[in-house]
Amino acid sequence: MKSDDFACMISRSEPGPGDGGRTGSWRVQRPVIDTAKCIPAKTGKPSCFTCWLFCPDAVVTKTIPPTIDYVYCKGCGICAEECPAGAISMEDESRFITEENDKGCI
Amino acid sequence: MHLIESGNVAAATGVKLSRAQVIAAYPITPQTPLTEKLSEFVAEGSLTAEYIPVESEHSAMAVCIAASSAGARAFTATSANGLLYMNEQLHWAAGARLPIVMCVANRGIGAPWTVWNDHQDSISQRDGGWIQLYANDHQQIIDTVIKAFRLSEIVSIPVMVCYDGYLLSHTYMPFEAPDQDRVDAFLPLFSPKNKLDPDQPSNFNTVTLPDVRPDVRGNLAPGYMEIRHTLHQDMRNSMEVLKDIDQAFLDAFGRGGTPFVEPYRCDDVEHVVVCMGSLSYHMRDVIDQLRSEGVNVGVMGVQLYRPFPDQAMVSALSGKRSVMVFEKALSYGNQGALYADIKSALYNVDRRPLISNHILGLGGREIKTQHLYDAVKQACGNPETLGDTPHWIGLKCQAS
Numbered sequence: 001m002k003s004d005d006f007a008c009m010i011s012r013s014e015p016g017p018g019d020g021g022r023t024g025s026w027r028v029q030r031p032v033i034d035t036a037k038c039i040p041a042k043t044g045k046p047s048c049f050t051c052w053l054f055c056p057d058a059v060v061t062k063t064i065p066p067t068i069d070y071v072y073c074k075g076c077g078i079c080a081e082e083c084p085a086g087a088i089s090m091e092d093e094s095r096f097i098t099e100e101n102d103k104g105c106i
Numbered sequence: 107m108h109l110i111e112s113g114n115v116a117a118a119t120g121v122k123l124s125r126a127q128v129i130a131a132y133p134i135t136p137q138t139p140l141t142e143k144l145s146e147f148v149a150e151g152s153l154t155a156e157y158i159p160v161e162s163e164h165s166a167m168a169v170c171i172a173a174s175s176a177g178a179r180a181f182t183a184t185s186a187n188g189l190l191y192m193n194e195q196l197h198w199a200a201g202a203r204l205p206i207v208m209c210v211a212n213r214g215i216g217a218p219w220t221v222w223n224d225h226q227d228s229i230s231q232r233d234g235g236w237i238q239l240y241a242n243d244h245q246q247i248i249d250t251v252i253k254a255f256r257l258s259e260i261v262s263i264p265v266m267v268c269y270d271g272y273l274l275s276h277t278y279m280p281f282e283a284p285d286q287d288r289v290d291a292f293l294p295l296f297s298p299k300n301k302l303d304p305d306q307p308s309n310f311n312t313v314t315l316p317d318v319r320p321d322v323r324g325n326l327a328p329g330y331m332e333i334r335h336t337l338h339q340d341m342r343n344s345m346e347v348l349k350d351i352d353q354a355f356l357d358a359f360g361r362g363g364t365p366f367v368e369p370y371r372c373d374d375v376e377h378v379v380v381c382m383g384s385l386s387y388h389m390r391d392v393i394d395q396l397r398s399e400g401v402n403v404g405v406m407g408v409q410l411y412r413p414f415p416d417q418a419m420v421s422a423l424s425g426k427r428s429v430m431v432f433e434k435a436l437s438y439g440n441q442g443a444l445y446a447d448i449k450s451a452l453y454n455v456d457r458r459p460l461i462s463n464h465i466l467g468l469g470g471r472e473i474k475t476q477h478l479y480d481a482v483k484q485a486c487g488n489p490e491t492l493g494d495t496p497h498w499i500g501l502k503c504q505a506s
Binding site: 001002003004005006007008009010011012013014015016017018019020021 | 307313321328336346
């Protein structure tokens with residue numbers, strides 16, 4: 001037997017969205033951005049982006065306004081905790097489930 | 107070139123000839139002279155390697171894991187509590203399928219403190235996914251180290267090369283160190299199947315969920331259970347590779363031919379003694395004496411313990427009248443681990459031998475040839491009466 005016959009199944013993956021599966025299904029609470037309070041959204045300037053900086057799963061975009069990829073957001077709440085403007089609220093996920101099941105997002 | 111040197115130097119010479127590229131080790135008795143010798147080789151320039159003096163055995167194995175992941179041929183060595191301190195990283199190295207080679211100069215485990223020899227340290231690591239080879243003398247130490255690198259790199263499984271502390275590590279014996287060019291021909295440079303590569307960024311061994319899941323391209327990636335099943339299958343298949351390597355080594359260097367077990371005067375005998383390490387050679391004197399007295403007994407050394415060579419055990423022991431397993435370790439509260447494994451391997455044979463377990467030499471308790479002679483002679487005389495409970499040899503007193 002040669003080395004090619006061995007270690008044919010190991011844990012190796014490419015970095016990229018979805019390497020951990022669709023982790024949005026783990027979420028119990030959902031971060032929702034209030035664009036009336038969010039600094040870049042309110043000022044129209046590329047500033048703050050504290051949520052983008054702190055998100056451990058890189059699901060927040062550095063855009064005006066910032067957006068959150070709910071397919072992968074696990075709902076950890078760090079963005080809401082760190083937002084200096086108090087613009088992100090954690091809302092009960094069950095509110096959204098019926099609607100997104102219909103869209104096939106979860 | 108022939109040398110008269112210690113077992114630790116035999117191991118270090120094997121590592122040097124194998125051109126290890128990263129060596130990370132923390133000194134612990136009786137392994138220390140091995141790593142000292144390697145650091146000398148690196149310092150004097152006779153071995154081109156990165157020698158990383160770490161602050162613990164856990165770090166030593168962590169460095170080997172990192173080095174091997176980056177595609178370097180990595181080596182470490184330890185004993186006893188140092189091996190236990192590596193434990194978590196040992197399981198990681200096996201699960202990550204990294205071809206690391208480690209020497210274990212076998213020593214008893216504290217508490218109470220002992221620095222002397224038994225096999226409890228490496229035996230306690232039998233279930234972690236490392237291949238375990240046991241050497242019986244200095245020549246086998248150096249040869250096994252060289253073979254271990256080739257084996258681990260083909261099967262992507264780490265390999266422990268175990269040899270008795272003090273009895274081999276610190277005694278001097280003649281052995282042949284093969285020429286470098288012949289070792290180079292036998293052991294090609296390490297070209298890892300999987301390694302960290304900036305041109306092809308990868309995540310290794312990230313968290314797995316209980317079920318399989320698609321990767322970033324949408325292809326189904328193996329989950330924890332598939333990866334572990336592969337490790338088990340590859341462990342089993344590595345026996346075939348070891349057999350081939352042993353044959354290739356025999357062809358190239360004229361030594362070997364017993365990759366799994368090493369029988370001595372076992373043809374057509376009634377009784378077989380089984381042991382691991384230098385004890386199997388010590389036992390040969392006893393066998394010669396008993397044979398001259400007409401006792402029909404031989405001895406078999408076990409050189410591969412994990413994966414367990416069950417077929418070799420069946421071939422060697424099936425049909426014998428009795429098998430006596432002498433061990434310098436046990437699974438506390440049960441029996442000797444080797445004994446239990448051999449018993450299990452023999453469960454399905456048609457002519458199942460009587461089998462007994464003998465525990466001796468723990469914490470370096472002297473194993474006197476007379477003790478071995480008495481125990482083997484008595485066991486051969488009345489194998490039916492020995493039962494399943496381990497017999498302790500050399501015990502001087504018992505709690506009343």
